Each structure stands twice: as C-alpha cells, then as structure tokens.
Amino acid sequence: MKILIDAAYIHNSGGKEVLSLIIENIQKDKVIFLLDSRLKIPSNEFKKLNCFVIKSSEKNRKKFYKKRISEFTTIVCLGNVPPPIKIMKRVVIYFHNTLFVDSKNSGLTIIEKLILKIKKRYIQYLNQNHYEWVVQTELMKKKIIESMGVNISRINIFPIFRYDKMSINRTLLDRNFLYVSSHHKHKNLVRLIRAFSIACEMKNIKLSLNLTIEDHYFQKLKKYIPQNSFFNLINHGYVSKEVLSKLYSENTYFIYPSLKESFGITLIEAESYGARLLCADLPYVHEIVSPSSLFNPFSIDSIVNCLIDVVDGKVTKESQKKVNNKIDNFTDYITKDV
Known part of the structure; x- marks a missing residue:
C-alpha cells in the first residue's frame, strides 16, 4: 500500500515549488503522484516518478479516486481541495490559498469573490472530521480555524521552501x-x-x-x-x-x-x-x-x-x-x- 500525493491542481507558482521539494525529498517507492496535465517538469525528473496525469477537474479527479482509492493508505491533497469522495482513510490537506479564507482588500471583483466563496463552501462540504490539515504559518492556521471551521487539533504547521544562503557583494547605491x-x-x-x-x-x-x-x-x-x-x-x-x-x-x-x-x-x-x-x-x-x-x-x-x-x-x-x-x-x- 502506498501514499497518493494528489497534485491535480498544482502547475505553477509556490504550489509547484512545494511539489518539487516533496519530489526531491520523499522516498519515491512510497508514493504515487496524481499530476496536473499543465505541469511542466524536466523529462528526466518525470521518468523517475510513479504517477498518473489527468486534465485538472473535479470530474476527472473523482473518476480517478473511485477507480484507484483502494490502492492507498494515505491521501495527501496539495491543491487545497479535499478528496472529491468521502474517504475513511488518513487524509492530509495542504492548504495554501489565503484568498479562500480572506478576500477582503484583495482587489477582486464581486463576481471573483463570489466564485471564491462557492469554492470555499465546496471545500467545507468535502471536509471530514478525521481529515488533517497542513499550513505554513500561524496566521494561516488562525484563518482556517475562523473561516473554514477546521478543528485546531487537526492542523499542523510545516513551512516548506528552498533555502540556500548565498554570499553576494551588494552595493546599496544600486537602483x-x-x-x-x-x-x-x-x-x-x-x-x-x-x-x-x-x-x-x-x-x-x-x-x-x-x-x-x-x-x-x-x-x-x-x-x-x-x-x-x-x-x-x-x-x-x-x-x-x-x-x-x-x-x-x-x-x-x-x-x-x-x-x-x-x-x-x-x-x-x-x-x-x-x-x-x-x-x-x-x-x-x-x-x-x-x-x-x-x-x-x-x-x-x-x-x-x-x-x-x-x-x-x-x-x-x-x-x-x-x-x-x-x-x-x-x-x-x-x-x-x-
């Protein structure tokens, strides 16, 4: 039995970097990745992965889960959204989109905020009491408790980023x-x-x-x-x-x-x-x-x-x-x- 790392909505920005770090650091024989068809990764890295690739949508996600869920002991959802079907197994949701929980002063239109609100309600609908949540900061932990109603005991904090301190000569006269x-x-x-x-x-x-x-x-x-x-x-x-x-x-x-x-x-x-x-x-x-x-x-x-x-x-x-x-x-x- 293996872990499913569901990255069906990960293809750019910070989410892509987090996925790259997980790929680099996790034992590959323990996991299977569900990847977004929009994701671009070097072919030499792709060949090392045990993975499935889908066109990102809840319909395709749900189809995959219904067919394959019995193969996994743990499901890790990297794209904010819990599994599209109810699962009585260990589920970890990596939540990293602050707009779902706080769109105030974001510059978004009323329509854009409404769409976010609908997506947020959908996430809440899919959540189950035994699901675990991971965020990167105390601030995000506070926000999902207040806005999503997630139980504080189900939230863990793991900042994930690449960090190699560089030694560079700087001039403060630079413009x-x-x-x-x-x-x-x-x-x-x-x-x-x-x-x-x-x-x-x-x-x-x-x-x-x-x-x-x-x-x-x-x-x-x-x-x-x-x-x-x-x-x-x-x-x-x-x-x-x-x-x-x-x-x-x-x-x-x-x-x-x-x-x-x-x-x-x-x-x-x-x-x-x-x-x-x-x-x-x-x-x-x-x-x-x-x-x-x-x-x-x-x-x-x-x-x-x-x-x-x-x-x-x-x-x-x-x-x-x-x-x-x-x-x-x-x-x-x-x-x-x-």
Whole structure:
C-alpha cells in the first residue's frame, strides 16, 4: 500500500515549488503522484516518478479516486481541495490559498469573490472530521480555524521552501528593483508602477523595476507610465530557475507590495540572496521575515516614500528570515503510517 500525493491542481507558482521539494525529498517507492496535465517538469525528473496525469477537474479527479482509492493508505491533497469522495482513510490537506479564507482588500471583483466563496463552501462540504490539515504559518492556521471551521487539533504547521544562503557583494547605491509575482490583482502592480513613476519624477532619477509576469498583462501595465519618464520597467515573463537566480543576484532591492499571501515564498528566496526586502506592512510579511523597510501597500504615497528612502541611502538594515524549512518534518509526517 502506498501514499497518493494528489497534485491535480498544482502547475505553477509556490504550489509547484512545494511539489518539487516533496519530489526531491520523499522516498519515491512510497508514493504515487496524481499530476496536473499543465505541469511542466524536466523529462528526466518525470521518468523517475510513479504517477498518473489527468486534465485538472473535479470530474476527472473523482473518476480517478473511485477507480484507484483502494490502492492507498494515505491521501495527501496539495491543491487545497479535499478528496472529491468521502474517504475513511488518513487524509492530509495542504492548504495554501489565503484568498479562500480572506478576500477582503484583495482587489477582486464581486463576481471573483463570489466564485471564491462557492469554492470555499465546496471545500467545507468535502471536509471530514478525521481529515488533517497542513499550513505554513500561524496566521494561516488562525484563518482556517475562523473561516473554514477546521478543528485546531487537526492542523499542523510545516513551512516548506528552498533555502540556500548565498554570499553576494551588494552595493546599496544600486537602483535596480525586483518583484517576482504573477499578474493577479492582489499583487498590487498598478499602485507599485504608479509609485515608481512618481518617485522617478520627484528625484529626477532613473529607477528600474524587474517583473516576471505574462507579457499581455505587462503591456496593459505600461499605460500607467507617463511619457518621457525616467522609470525603466522591464518584464522577463515566466523564467527558469537559472534566470530567476540571476535576477535575485543582480537586484539589491526586492519590493513586495502584495495585499494577500498565504506564505510569500519569494520573500524567503530573495532574502537568501542577501536582497534588501521592501515589504507591505501586513501580517503575512511579519510571520516570515524581518524586512529592511515597510510601507502601506494601499497608499501610493507610502510606497513612494519607501523608494525615496532607498534613493537617499536611508535603507541600510539587512533583512532576515524568521522561519525554518520543515520539508523533512513534512515528509516524515505524511509517510509515518507507511
């Protein structure tokens, strides 16, 4: 009997990184993976996996579970959603989408919030009293207790991230900034771009911001930059790990205005490269890092002031992470009965 690691909704961003770490650290002979057809992983890694691949949907998930569930002793759901059928076996749900439990001030439309609410109700409907839940921070634990009604005794905390401390010579005179994120509204890109444009004009200085978003969304953002602005906005699109490592190495300042995060894994990654973190003054940030500077992410003026402090050489404090990687603890936890 084996463990099923259900990653049917995992194909990008932080969820993909967590899946990669699990693949790297778990004993392969103990598990079978259920993978999303959209997931892109190197062929040499894929060949090492005992896995099934489906087109992600609850219909396909349910079909797989009905046919194969007897083969497993433990089911680990990595995509927030419990098994689509009731299971009287050990089930672990890895929950990492804060928008399901807190969409306030997220910038989402009423329709988008309604869809999230329906999905949340569906997750609650599928949950069973004996299911176990895993989150990455105390803040997320508190949120799923309050919003999802999950029993506190059924929740464990295992921060999972890749961390290799790099030694890089930094100059605080650098004017290059990096923001690794998607295009979604809660990432707060419009306010950030407006703030950079204003700061460049106020200080009569060139500042560069590097992004990693889809190109068609990038084109829409360019309209917020005034003509003849000193602001240099650069988009790298979806990048490989090698290119991302280069970006972390080359940019002294990592700015993070996101309004909602379950963890904020790129903050940890940037800190490992010695970047100065300029962050939204929000609880999720304080859970995982001690940044070099804070700003109000709802205020363009506050972001501008933070950028001007950088230009004026006032941001000198080194940033530090406040959490430890628990991937080994997590893999031990999910394999303890196998």
